[in-house]
Amino acid sequence: MEGEEPGDPGSRPVALARLGERGLIERVRRRLGPPPADVLVGIGDDAAAVAWPGGTLLLSTDTLVEDVHFRRTTTTLHELGAKALAVNLSDIAAMGGEPRFALLALALPSTLAVADVDELYGGLLEMAGRHGVALIGGDTSAVPERMVLTLTVVGRVEGTPVRRRGARPGDAVLVTGSLGTAAAGLAVLERGSFEAADDVTAPLVAAHRGPTPRVAEGRVSRLAGATAMIDLSDGLATDLGHIAEESGVGAVVRLSALPIAPATRRAAALLGQAPWAWAVSGGEDYELLLTARPDRAAGLAARVTTETGTPMTVIGEIRPATEGIQFVDDAGRPVRVGPGFEHFRSP
Amino acid sequence: MEGEEPGDPGSRPVALARLGERGLIERVRRRLGPPPADVLVGIGDDAAAVAWPGGTLLLSTDTLVEDVHFRRTTTTLHELGAKALAVNLSDIAAMGGEPRFALLALALPSTLAVADVDELYGGLLEMAGRHGVALIGGDTSAVPERMVLTLTVVGRVEGTPVRRRGARPGDAVLVTGSLGTAAAGLAVLERGSFEAADDVTAPLVAAHRGPTPRVAEGRVSRLAGATAMIDLSDGLATDLGHIAEESGVGAVVRLSALPIAPATRRAAALLGQAPWAWAVSGGEDYELLLTARPDRAAGLAARVTTETGTPMTVIGEIRPATEGIQFVDDAGRPVRVGPGFEHFRSP
Numbered sequence: 001m002e003g004e005e006p007g008d009p010g011s012r013p014v015a016l017a018r019l020g021e022r023g024l025i026e027r028v029r030r031r032l033g034p035p036p037a038d039v040l041v042g043i044g045d046d047a048a049a050v051a052w053p054g055g056t057l058l059l060s061t062d063t064l065v066e067d068v069h070f071r072r073t074t075t076t077l078h079e080l081g082a083k084a085l086a087v088n089l090s091d092i093a094a095m096g097g098e099p100r101f102a103l104l105a106l107a108l109p110s111t112l113a114v115a116d117v118d119e120l121y122g123g124l125l126e127m128a129g130r131h132g133v134a135l136i137g138g139d140t141s142a143v144p145e146r147m148v149l150t151l152t153v154v155g156r157v158e159g160t161p162v163r164r165r166g167a168r169p170g171d172a173v174l175v176t177g178s179l180g181t182a183a184a185g186l187a188v189l190e191r192g193s194f195e196a197a198d199d200v201t202a203p204l205v206a207a208h209r210g211p212t213p214r215v216a217e218g219r220v221s222r223l224a225g226a227t228a229m230i231d232l233s234d235g236l237a238t239d240l241g242h243i244a245e246e247s248g249v250g251a252v253v254r255l256s257a258l259p260i261a262p263a264t265r266r267a268a269a270l271l272g273q274a275p276w277a278w279a280v281s282g283g284e285d286y287e288l289l290l291t292a293r294p295d296r297a298a299g300l301a302a303r304v305t306t307e308t309g310t311p312m313t314v315i316g317e318i319r320p321a322t323e324g325i326q327f328v329d330d331a332g333r334p335v336r337v338g339p340g341f342e343h344f345r346s347p
Numbered sequence: 348m349e350g351e352e353p354g355d356p357g358s359r360p361v362a363l364a365r366l367g368e369r370g371l372i373e374r375v376r377r378r379l380g381p382p383p384a385d386v387l388v389g390i391g392d393d394a395a396a397v398a399w400p401g402g403t404l405l406l407s408t409d410t411l412v413e414d415v416h417f418r419r420t421t422t423t424l425h426e427l428g429a430k431a432l433a434v435n436l437s438d439i440a441a442m443g444g445e446p447r448f449a450l451l452a453l454a455l456p457s458t459l460a461v462a463d464v465d466e467l468y469g470g471l472l473e474m475a476g477r478h479g480v481a482l483i484g485g486d487t488s489a490v491p492e493r494m495v496l497t498l499t500v501v502g503r504v505e506g507t508p509v510r511r512r513g514a515r516p517g518d519a520v521l522v523t524g525s526l527g528t529a530a531a532g533l534a535v536l537e538r539g540s541f542e543a544a545d546d547v548t549a550p551l552v553a554a555h556r557g558p559t560p561r562v563a564e565g566r567v568s569r570l571a572g573a574t575a576m577i578d579l580s581d582g583l584a585t586d587l588g589h590i591a592e593e594s595g596v597g598a599v600v601r602l603s604a605l606p607i608a609p610a611t612r613r614a615a616a617l618l619g620q621a622p623w624a625w626a627v628s629g630g631e632d633y634e635l636l637l638t639a640r641p642d643r644a645a646g647l648a649a650r651v652t653t654e655t656g657t658p659m660t661v662i663g664e665i666r667p668a669t670e671g672i673q674f675v676d677d678a679g680r681p682v683r684v685g686p687g688f689e690h691f692r693s694p
Contacts, residue, residue: 016464017457021487027461028468028482036481039448048484050448050501054400059483061499063452065490101386101397105410105452105497110364114374117363121375134383135375136406137395139497140368143412148490150452150497152408154397 041163044246046094046230047153049161058099058155060091066146074189077116079209081123084149087233089131089213090286092155094231096162096222099215101136102128105150107143120149131215162221162290164246167228171318172297173251176217176288176310178259179236180275181207183282184267191271200266211286216308221290224300229290235283237337240325243291250323253316255280256330280327280337291318388510391593393441393577394500396508405446405502407438413493421536424463426556427496428470434580435500436478436560437633441578443569444504446478446562451485454495467496478562509568509637511593514575518665519644520598523564523635523657525606526583527622528554530629531614538618547613558633563655568637571647576637582630584684587672590638597670600663602627603677627674627684638665 016024025044035042040056041049047060064070064084075083085102092099104124108117128135133153185208188201214231221229228247230239236253244251258279268275292300294317301312319326326334363371372391382389387403388396394407411417411431422430432449439446451471455464475482480500532555535548561578568576575594577586583600591598605626615622639647641664648659666673673681 014461015457016455016459016461016489019461024461024464024487027465031465031468032472032482035483039481039483042481042483043485045484048448048450050483052399052401052404057399057404057501059448059450059499059501061450061452061484061497062486063454063488063495063497065454065488065495068454068489068491101395101406103395103406103408103499105408105499107410107412107415107495108363110362112363114361114363114366114371117371118374118378121378125379134386134389135379136382136386136389136397137392137408138390139409140371141410141412142363142415143493143495144415145492146490148410148412148454148495150408150410150486152406152450152452152499154404154406154501 041161045164046091047097047155049095049157055156055158056161058092058095058097058157058161059152060088061150061152062087062091063148063150065148075209077119078123081120082127082210084151085124085127085133085153086211086213086286088151088153089127089133089215090211090231090233092153093213093215093218094229094288095157096218096226096229097155097157098219099131099133099153099155101154102133103152104135104138106138106140107148108140109144109147110142112147131213157222162226162229164228164230164243167243167247167249167291167318169249169318169320170294171227171291172294172314173240173253173316173318174290174292174297174301174312174314175232175259176214176304176312177285178261178264179232179285179287180260180264180278180282182211182284183278184264185209187271187273187278188267200263203261203263204267208284211284213286214288214310217304217310218288220304220307221288221300224303225296226290226292226300229288232285232287232289233283235281236289237280239289243289244321244325248321250319250321250325251316252319252323252326252328255327255335257313257315259311259313277337388508392511393438394444394502396442396504402503402505403508405439405442405444405504405508406499407435408497408499409435409438410495410497412495422556424466425470428467429474429557431496431498432471432474432480432500433558433560433633435498436480436562437558437578437580439500439502440560440562440565441576441635442504442508442510443565443573443576444502444508445566446480446500446502448483448501449475449480450499451482452497453485453487454490455487456491456494457489459494478560504569509573509576511575511577511590514590514594514596514638514665516596516665516667517641518574518638519641519661520587520600520663520665521637521639521644521648521659521661522579522606523561523651523659524632525608525611526579526632526634527607527611527625527629529558529631530625531611532556534618534620534625535614547610550608550610551614555631558631560633561635561657564651564657565635567651567654568635568647571650572643573637573639573647576635579632579634579636580630582628583636584627586636590636591668591672595668597666597668597672598663599666599670599673599675602674602682604660604662606658606660624684
């Protein structure tokens with residue numbers, strides 16, 4: 001069966017698990033063919049972009065499934081509501097856009113308490129208010145087992161949205177904030193009785209539960225000349241892979257350059273983990289990963305930090321596609337890293 | 348516990364089942380308060396409408412849950428894909444808008460065959476092509492038990508969208524096409540071994556499986572002066588109730604005036620049902636229900652039929668709110684009818 005095209009006619013049914021999420025997206029994209037002229041960015045980027053009179057429209061949709069994307073034992077519904085919106089705001093941010101409106105489609109067990117639903121909306125509306133986003137519609141339906149939330153966010157961008165494609169060999173690779181924080185928070189939560197001072201665990205757990213979409217940072221990065229951009233939802237290794245694939249390039253990342261918060265390093269030491277492993281393979285940091293021409297990278301980073309207060313770090317460089325993606329130690333030796341999260345794939 | 352406000356602090360947790368879908372929407376709407384100025388239509392209508400340079404933007408989102416909204420034993424995945432899009436196109440149609448773009452968020456069991464997913468996209472893309480809609484993005488994730496599909500459609504309308512509010516006493520009440528067809532089709536399918544000629548059952552089953560969104564009819568109705576409009580997803584009784592509530596009016600509907608297809612009448616006779624019961628309480632016809640000033644109703648109906656080929660029928664009249672909603676027989680006597688479908692409510 002090796003090498004067979006999944007879904008070939010005549011073969012036994014092939015399950016989605018073999019195709020994987022990227023495989024499925026690629027399959028749909030091939031099937032759709034070239035998009036209509038007014039579709040500037042179609043399937044396969046952070047958000048879709050369509051030409052609309054008076055400014056390009058950005059559209060992003062994301063589903064959160066209970067016990068797949070979140071667990072009610074480790075997340076309050078207030079946090080969940082905020083996070084469901086935040087991950088979509090992050091997608092709009094990754095195109096350099098400004099989020100404006102949100103729609104929420106909720107499938108809920110009818111045994112859920114009304115107070116729980118209120119809590120969910122409370123978190124969502126708090127996050128919406130923080131970014132000037134209005135909740136304008138949605139849909140509610142009953143589902144037996146588990147909550148399924150789908151948020152759709154509409155944004156706009158004046159000018160050209162920043163895409164995953166656009167990185168060129170020689171470009172600097174940059175990230176906002178710090179990496180591996182959410183993965184460290186998840187590890188702390190999963191450890192349960194993990195004993196460490198609150199000042200170590202609290203910010204990690206908060207980062208896991210309540211990601212901050214980098215909306216202003218994305219907007220400033222676009223204006224300052226970012227050539228490609230993506231938000232870090234599946235982890236640096238996977239998401240840098242998306243930029244590389246879409247741009248037709250490779251990349252080298254220096255592990256020692258990765259911005260890792262002191263609390264993450266301390267939790268890693270206590271748990272006997274390598275902090276860079278969280279930074280490279282851990283998902284859900286929702287920081288922005290972007291590229292810039294080498295002569296503009298320092299200026300871009302300085303401008304983002306000045307205007308938003310968020311630090312930016314150069315972590316590597318774009319290389320030709322033939323070099324693939326390499327994570328290297330201080331001596332320049334390649335280090336083998338695990339992949340990030342991909343849906344459908346069996347572990 | 349009677350008369351207690353659901354979710355009051357201090358009371359025992361109140362389940363969603365007691366609040367119902369409408370109650371939940373009302374609760375969210377109260378919580379949101381008045382929408383920002385650029386939100387022309389917020390939560391609680393068929394679609395949201397926001398002011399956007401170059402034409403009002405319409406946004407609709409709907410979730411379909413396996414074994415709640417559809418069963419794989421009675422629907423092919425091709426039909427499901429088409430229907431998932433059709434119900435959203437119908438929401439845009441109910442505002443008099445033109446659908447343009449769609450996003451699909453799919454939560455799928457990873458055991459699903461790739462060929463099944465292809466079939467789903469096949470149906471969706473066929474429906475999209477028929478209405479000039481481009482699929483521009485989405486999201487895929489794994490879910491253990493059952494498929495959950497959320498479609499979001501973006502449309503536009505030049506001028507003012509038609510809302511649920513806007514009906515005034517004296518207005519005529521009209522519908523497109525015929526009513527009860529989808530409910531008859533469902534009854535035929537559920538009967539299984541039901542014996543009737545294919546020319547009776549085939550069009551009914553087709554209507555249940557593959558609703559036709561009345562996009563052109565909605566557009567023409569808006570241009571011809573519809574004062575309020577909704578699509579019939581939950582059944583005439585429930586959806587007329589939405590127009591009445593939002594417009595602050597009542598209505599009278601003559602059962603003998605309801606347009607019911609000959610095949611529906613024959614299936615009703617064979618199954619010992621009253622055909623008007625399907626027409627009044629059966630959901631998923633996805634016809635348009637609208638109101639018009641009495642002196643414009645005939646002209647509107649004629650124009651829709653001329654431009655689209657779809658028949659339109661006057662079925663009743665808007666009355667003051669104090670009269671409530673009445674379904675009457677030929678002698679003008681009120682007939683008690685069952686309610687349509689509502690989510691979360693126990694039967």
